[in-house]
Amino acid sequence: xxxxxxxxxxxxxxxxxxxxxxxxxxxxxxxxxxxxxxxxxxxxxxxxxxxxxxxxxxxxxxxxxxxxxxxxxxxxxxxxxxxxxxxxxxxxxxxxxxxxxxxxxxxxxxxxxxxxxxxxxxxxxxxxxxxxxxxxxxxxxxxxxxxxxxxxxxxxxxxxxxxxxxxxxxxxxxxxxxxxxxxxxxxxxxxxxxxxxxxxxxxxxxxxxxxxxxxxxxxxxxxxxxxxxxxxxxxxxxxxxxxxxxxxxxxxxxxxxxxxxxxxxxxxxxxxxxxxxxxxxxxxxxxxxxxxxxxxxxxxxxxxxxxxxxxxxxxxxxxxxxxxxxxxxxxxxxxxxxxxx
Amino acid sequence: xxxxxxxxxxxxxxxxxxxxxxxxxxxxxxxxxxxxxxxxxxxxxxxxxxxxxxxxxxxxxxxxxxxxxxxxxxxxxxxxxxxxxxxxxxxxxxxxxxxxxxxxxxxxxxxxxxxxxxxxxxxxxxxxxxxxxxxxxxxxxxxxxxxxxxxxxxxxxxxxxxxxxxxxxxxxxxxxxxxxxxxxxxxxxxxxxxxxxxxxxxxxxxxxxxxxxxxxxxxxxxxxxxxxxxxxxxxxxxxxxxxxxxxxxxxxxxxxx
Numbered sequence: 001x002x003x004x005x006x007x008x009x010x011x012x013x014x015x016x017x018x019x020x021x022x023x024x025x026x027x028x029x030x031x032x033x034x035x036x037x038x039x040x041x042x043x044x045x046x047x048x049x050x051x052x053x054x055x056x057x058x059x060x061x062x063x064x065x066x067x068x069x070x071x072x073x074x075x076x077x078x079x080x081x082x083x084x085x086x087x088x089x090x091x092x093x094x095x096x097x098x099x100x101x102x103x104x105x106x107x108x109x110x111x112x113x114x115x116x117x118x119x120x121x122x123x124x125x126x127x128x129x130x131x132x133x134x135x136x137x138x139x140x141x142x143x144x145x146x147x148x149x150x151x152x153x154x155x156x157x158x159x160x161x162x163x164x165x166x167x168x169x170x171x172x173x174x175x176x177x178x179x180x181x182x183x184x185x186x187x188x189x190x191x192x193x194x195x196x197x198x199x200x201x202x203x204x205x206x207x208x209x210x211x212x213x214x215x216x217x218x219x220x221x222x223x224x225x226x227x228x229x230x231x232x233x234x235x236x237x238x239x240x241x242x243x244x245x246x247x248x249x250x251x252x253x254x255x256x257x258x259x260x261x262x263x264x265x266x267x268x269x270x271x272x273x274x275x276x277x278x279x280x281x282x283x284x285x286x287x288x289x290x291x292x293x294x295x296x297x298x299x300x301x302x303x304x305x306x307x308x309x310x311x312x313x314x315x316x317x318x319x320x321x322x323x324x325x326x327x328x329x330x331x332x333x334x335x336x337x338x339x340x341x
Numbered sequence: 342x343x344x345x346x347x348x349x350x351x352x353x354x355x356x357x358x359x360x361x362x363x364x365x366x367x368x369x370x371x372x373x374x375x376x377x378x379x380x381x382x383x384x385x386x387x388x389x390x391x392x393x394x395x396x397x398x399x400x401x402x403x404x405x406x407x408x409x410x411x412x413x414x415x416x417x418x419x420x421x422x423x424x425x426x427x428x429x430x431x432x433x434x435x436x437x438x439x440x441x442x443x444x445x446x447x448x449x450x451x452x453x454x455x456x457x458x459x460x461x462x463x464x465x466x467x468x469x470x471x472x473x474x475x476x477x478x479x480x481x482x483x484x485x486x487x488x489x490x491x492x493x494x495x496x497x498x499x500x501x502x503x504x505x506x507x508x509x510x511x512x513x514x515x516x517x518x519x520x521x522x523x524x525x526x527x528x529x530x531x532x533x534x535x536x537x538x539x540x541x542x543x544x545x546x547x548x549x550x551x552x553x554x555x556x557x558x559x560x561x562x563x564x565x566x567x568x569x570x571x572x573x574x575x576x577x578x579x580x581x582x583x584x585x586x587x588x589x590x591x592x593x594x595x596x597x598x
Binding site: 237240242243244246247251255256259262338340 | 394396415416418420421422424425426428430431432433434441442444445446473475
């Protein structure tokens with residue numbers, strides 16, 4: 001079934017070779033991904049029309065077109081879809097508006113290109129001409145966010161593992177730490193982040209460290225939960241076995257509990273690093289000293305919606321890359337631990 | 342005397358009141374004996390084995406292992422314990438799993454390698470040392486877990502339904518191998534089972550137990566010779582011992598049947 005469009009697209013010279021390459025890619029799970037991407041783009045392109053219709057009509061009116069209804073006051077209260085259908089022949093500029101309410105995907109793609117490759121390679125401030133990354137490029141801002149994310153994640157993961165070990169081995173910690181860890185996650189981070197930054201600034205900590213603290217605050221929790229579960233995953237029989245060897249608690253930890261917890265650890269590290277990125281971005285919102293969060297807020301100040309979306313995509317790409325990296329380390333580790341390949 | 346039980350009782354406190362897992366158990370096991378504990382579930386056979394291993398603690402009477410309390414014997418690493426499931430660590434190779442108790446007990450590297458090689462030969466798994474548990478069949482995994490229990494050369498081997506989860510063909514073969522292993526090593530073996538043929542085929546002494554409260558109803562000294570081919574199970578002597586075990590089990594149930 002899926003072959004029909006494939007051979008159509010790959011028609012001509014090298015048809016067989018190309019068809020087989022595409023078929024392999026499709027059987028490798030690419031088809032569902034591509035389908036979803038196409039569906040999202042389709043919905044997006046359609047949604048652009050009603051989202052931008054009022055600005056489009058204002059622009060068309062200035063250009064001399066007849067609008068239904070004619071008065072701006074009436075249009076303000078009219079439904080967006082109604083305006084679209086009444087002025088269907090005028091919606092052309094929807095996909096090329098400047099400062100659109102919702103920019104079209106290709107506008108976002110252009111902005112992404114302009115603020116990465118174009119800015120660095122051709123721009124006056126770019127790395128090619130100035131030797132340093134441009135402070136207008138997403139590569140620079142992504143790097144700022146990445147630094148805080150990684151530092152915060154390392155702190156959060158270490159803290160999470162340490163707390164989990166404490167919870168598993170100490171009944172006092174089991175009863176006292178867990179409720180506070182849960183409460184800590186019920187406070188909206190957007191409310192907490194500015195306070196953390198202000199408090200840290202007053203003790204002389206700002207910039208990367210302050211953001212990393214917020215990242216760590218978000219990422220330690222999944223690690224604690226996953227690690228506690230993992231460290232408790234050995235069954236009674238395996239604990240009894242070590243007891244018959246008269247193993248010490250340290251031996252029990254290093255030889256049984258820790259290796260047993262590895263799959264749980266990696267699952268929570270993946271959640272943790274994504275949360276860490278969110279923390280870094282939230283930490284950049286109130287400060288405006290670079291980073292993807294600063295780009296997003298800056299874009300919203302000046303109505304540069306493409307800039308917001310481009311920064312959003314940069315953050316998504318960064319998150320996907322980080323989660324993939326953890327997954328790669330996980331596969332390597334589990335293979336080294338004898339998992340079937 | 343390797344294991345001595347004198348009026349041993351063990352009561353679990355549960356939400357539904359006390360459960361008498363063991364009541365007034367008296368038993369003596371001599372060096373080199375192969376003792377089977379047989380009975381229906383709830384008769385306390387596993388509890389008794391676990392009490393010998395100091396994994397449970399009697400609430401009455403005295404229990405001695407190698408002339409010590411069970412806990413002292415455990416700390417002196419007097420026994421190897423084989424559980425119903427092989428329980429091999431999936432992240433360790435077969436050799437790595439057998440090395441586990443040796444690492445914990447602080448053997449030297451060369452000593453470990455030597456012992457791993459020896460016990461792998463003993464359970465006929467030579468050449469499988471570098472495999473991971475998932476690459477082995479259930480029977481082979483259980484053999485590896487026996488090798489693990491033998492690695493540090495304790496005098497006593499305690500086995501809790503080690504072949505219970507295996508099919509009968511594999512089980513017959515492992516029973517035969519266990520007998521030859523016992524003959525070669527001269528260890529004292531405590532073996533929990535609920536199979537009458539298995540108990541009769543393996544044991545020099547069969548302890549028949551019954552539930553509520555868990556107690557010993559009969560101790561049978563087997564008249565069978567030490568050399569036991571599998572077809573010994575068709576001889577009149579074997580069938581007679583099996584009969585007596587069955588009678589003991591039925592008597593233990595008393596009014597319930």
